[in-house]
Structure formats: structure tokens, C-alpha cells
Amino acid sequence: MALLDRIRRLLRRSRPASRVGTRRPTQAPRPRDAAREDVLRAQLQDNPNDIEAFRALADLVRRRAIEAPHADPLTAEAEPADRQAGADVAVWALAEELAGNPRGWYPLIELARLSLVDDHEGAMRRLGAAVERETSGRALADGILVLREAGMAQDGLGFGVGHWDPASQIPEAGRQVVLAALDAQRPADARRHLAELAAAAGDDAETGAVVDELTALVARAETSA
Numbered sequence: 001m002a003l004l005d006r007i008r009r010l011l012r013r014s015r016p017a018s019r020v021g022t023r024r025p026t027q028a029p030r031p032r033d034a035a036r037e038d039v040l041r042a043q044l045q046d047n048p049n050d051i052e053a054f055r056a057l058a059d060l061v062r063r064r065a066i067e068a069p070h071a072d073p074l075t076a077e078a079e080p081a082d083r084q085a086g087a088d089v090a091v092w093a094l095a096e097e098l099a100g101n102p103r104g105w106y107p108l109i110e111l112a113r114l115s116l117v118d119d120h121e122g123a124m125r126r127l128g129a130a131v132e133r134e135t136s137g138r139a140l141a142d143g144i145l146v147l148r149e150a151g152m153a154q155d156g157l158g159f160g161v162g163h164w165d166p167a168s169q170i171p172e173a174g175r176q177v178v179l180a181a182l183d184a185q186r187p188a189d190a191r192r193h194l195a196e197l198a199a200a201a202g203d204d205a206e207t208g209a210v211v212d213e214l215t216a217l218v219a220r221a222e223t224s225a
Contacts, residue, residue, distance in 0.1 A: 013111040033060060048104030049134070058091045058110070065090040088114055106142070113146050127159060137169025144176035152182035153183030161193075166200035171207040174200070178214050194218050 013156040040057040043050050065087040092114050099107035112123040127143040134140075139164050148155035160177035174197035182192035194214050201207035 062087040137173030156180035
């Protein structure tokens with residue numbers, strides 16, 4: 001079964017709002033790394049945007065799904081035909097559960113990353129929801145980066161322009177907008193967005209350092225164009 005089909009089955013499940021981030025009941029023996037899993041889940045229940053804890057738990061459940069492919073994380077009935085797909089589904093289940101927390105923006109970024117190929121429109125909606133939950137620009141920067149890494153720089157640029165506020169968001173958000181424009185081979189747009197970032201920098205040293213870095217990259221792209 002394709003990953004998207006498994007994801008759709010996850011989305012149709014009823015989800016108890018009070019159990020976000022908690023271990024699901026099971027009759028199976030506790031694995032050796034169960035204590036670490038419990039610690040990570042407790043951290044994520046307290047802060048669903050703890051990126052380090054999420055990645056550690058995602059690595060744990062992914063490795064467990066690959067090492068024990070007979071334990072389908074959706075049904076526990078049949079062995080997944082594709083171990084990697086089974087691991088992706090396990091991570092999806094984790095992110096989808098944590099995204100049930102209204103404070104959880106990072107799980108939405110991970111859901112978007114997993115669904116970009118099979119459900120591009122849905123992935124963009126998840127990225128949009130993430131930036132609505134997190135307004136400092138961190139979610140925006142991560143969302144643009146996800147699109148750039150997927151080879152979708154044009155989408156990343158459009159997404160960034162639609163949500164970026166140079167005056168109120170962290171400089172990394174503007175940096176990702178400019179880099180997306182460069183990846184999309186649009187140096188004129190990169191220059192324009194760099195000017196917006198520079199205008200918002202004022203005396204802020206961090207933003208100034210980002211502007212200096214990007215100025216050299218934009219100039220190089222303009223020369224090559």
C-alpha cells in the first residue's frame with residue numbers, strides 16, 4: 001500500500017484530544033528503548049516544538065519500524081511491503097499526533113515534509129498552518145527550507161513572500177526567502193528581497209551579518225545571470 005494511502009487511513013482515525021504525545025496502549029512487550037521513548041514523549045507532551053526531542057523520537061520509531069517490519073504501526077496485522085514506507089508512516093503517526101496540540105507547529109512542518117510528493121496541496125496547507133501557529137518567522141524559515149530541499153524553490157519563494165514580514169520576523173526567515181529566489185534563478189527578486197531585509201535590519205548585528213552573507217551570494221548570481 002502506498003504511503004499516501006496509509007496516511008489517509010491515519011487521517012480518518014478519531015483522535016482523543018487528551019492523549020497528544022502519549023504512548024498508545026499495547027499488549028506487546030516493552031522494547032529495550034522504552035524508557036528513552038517515555039522521556040522523549042514526556043518532553044514533547046510539554047513542548048511539541050522541541051525539535052531535538054522530536055528528531056530523537058522520530059529516529060527511534062523509524063529504526064524500530066525498520067528493524068521490526070512485521071509490526072505495522074497502523075494495524076499490527078501485516079508486514080509492510082516497503083520497510084522504508086513503514087518507517088515513514090511511523091514518523092507520520094508521531095507527527096500527526098503531536099500536531100493535535102494547538103501549540104504544535106514543528107510537527108506540521110514534518111507532516112508537510114513527508115507529504116510533499118504525494119499530496120503537494122495538503123503539504124502547503126500544513127506549512128501555512130504552521131506559520132499561523134508560530135509567527136516569529138522560525139516556522140516560515142523551516143517551511144521554505146523544506147521546499148528548497150525538495151527542489152521546489154519556486155514554491156518556497158511564493159510561500160515566503162506570502163508570509164514574510166521583515167519588520168517583525170527573525171532574519172533567518174528573510175535569509176530563506178532570498179535563498180529561495182536564488183535557487184529559483186531569480187536574482188532580481190533576490191536583490192529586491194535582500195533590500196527589504198537590509199531596510200529592516202537597522203542596527204541589529206545579527207540581521208546585518210545575514211545581509212552581508214546574502215549580498216555576496218546575490219552579487220555572484222547577478223554576475224552569472
